[in-house]
Amino acid sequence: MTLPLPTPDPRARRRLEIGLALLADGQPAEAADAIRAAIEIAPGDVEIHYALGQALEAAGGDAAAAYRATLELDPEDRMGAAVRLALIGAAPAPAQLPEAHVRTLFDQYAPRFEASLVDALHYRGPALLRRAVDRVAPATLSVDGHLDILDLGCGTGLAGAAFADRRRRLDGIDLSLGMILQAMARKLYDRLEPGEIVAALAGWPERYDLILAADVAVYIGDLAPLFAAVRPVLRPGGWFALTAESHDGEGWRLGGRHRYLHSPGYLAAVAAATGFAVTEVEAAWARTENGTPLPGWVAVLRAA
Structure with missing residues (x-):
């Protein structure tokens, strides 16, 4: 059974949006700072931890901890954090994509x-x-x-x-x-x-x-x-x-x-x-x- 994710905090989501905009604009280090501010407000938000991993990965930093935090918060792995861990060399490649990740992707x-x-x-x-x-x-x-x-x-x-x-x-x-x-x-x-x-x-x-x-x-x-x-x-x-x-x-x-x-x-x-x-x-x-x-x-x- 897929459990629902917690309701997003609007203040954290605003900072996440700023971070994602910076990431899209080619400023991954600044994006990571904005996303960390979002995590301080909503430490249980799975999508924010995943976004931090993306920003750190783009900045050439260590993204593994952020992706592992994503998995800890959502073991079903709707975001595909296990895939990112494999692609950055921090975990073996899974034999297939996580079911919850594929289901979430295509439902959306x-x-x-x-x-x-x-x-x-x-x-x-x-x-x-x-x-x-x-x-x-x-x-x-x-x-x-x-x-x-x-x-x-x-x-x-x-x-x-x-x-x-x-x-x-x-x-x-x-x-x-x-x-x-x-x-x-x-x-x-x-x-x-x-x-x-x-x-x-x-x-x-x-x-x-x-x-x-x-x-x-x-x-x-x-x-x-x-x-x-x-x-x-x-x-x-x-x-x-x-x-x-x-x-x-x-x-x-x-x-x-x-x-x-x-x-x-x-x-x-x-x-x-x-x-x-x-x-x-x-x-x-x-x-x-x-x-x-x-x-x-x-x-x-x-x-x-």
């Missing part, structure tokens, strides 16, 4: 998600998945061209919309209730379930021809639990299609944007260990950052 993001992602970041993950699936699983392979589909991390339903004409049944899971409510408005899904993907799949009653994971792997470092949870929910010979961001090394690593990067070799190893054959892997970018496409790949795996 849901009303403007599509405008931001599609218009500003040129997101095309669902289109990449559709193109890849149509290559390896054309409509001629099924009697009526339709598939039973499960959309993991369904968000507002962008991937569901991309596969609307191929669905016999379409279900979705997402950690954010705010996103689920947006997806419901599309009236495409037969079932929508809020929850963490791996836990939800453990008791999932349906079986599918195709499971989609558009922009899901970027929030998970160790993909083995996800792949292992997906495999029993697929029918024999079913497909698992996903997008990810890539890096030139081996395995997985945590990137500076709070997103995980995975090598194609890592994908192949995890697939083999969890009962999948790699049908296709294509280098492709799914979104941009500051106008620059982010290296990535789209893959289709088949249940052995």
Whole structure:
């Protein structure tokens, strides 16, 4: 159960706003001073401690104590302090982003998600998945061209919309209730379930021809639990299609944007260990950052 954060103190919040404005203006040391003044007023405010960590990090100082204080005040880690600790080398990289952090992020993001992602970041993950699936699983392979589909991390339903004409049944899971409510408005899904993907799949009653994971792997470092949870929910010979961001090394690593990067070799190893054959892997970018496409790949795996 996620506990509510304390009600913010208006005086502390005014000082926090000044600090954040200074930070945005390129004055991190002055920002840290303003934020420390806010902490003196409201020492239990999680967001203020996190902001102090950001300011100290930008100033080249020791931000670890501020991030640890954030975690002590909010062990569920809605701010993602554990991620920052890992990125500054003060803690190991977590195997996935904290659930509360992802849920909070997307609950806040849901009303403007599509405008931001599609218009500003040129997101095309669902289109990449559709193109890849149509290559390896054309409509001629099924009697009526339709598939039973499960959309993991369904968000507002962008991937569901991309596969609307191929669905016999379409279900979705997402950690954010705010996103689920947006997806419901599309009236495409037969079932929508809020929850963490791996836990939800453990008791999932349906079986599918195709499971989609558009922009899901970027929030998970160790993909083995996800792949292992997906495999029993697929029918024999079913497909698992996903997008990810890539890096030139081996395995997985945590990137500076709070997103995980995975090598194609890592994908192949995890697939083999969890009962999948790699049908296709294509280098492709799914979104941009500051106008620059982010290296990535789209893959289709088949249940052995």
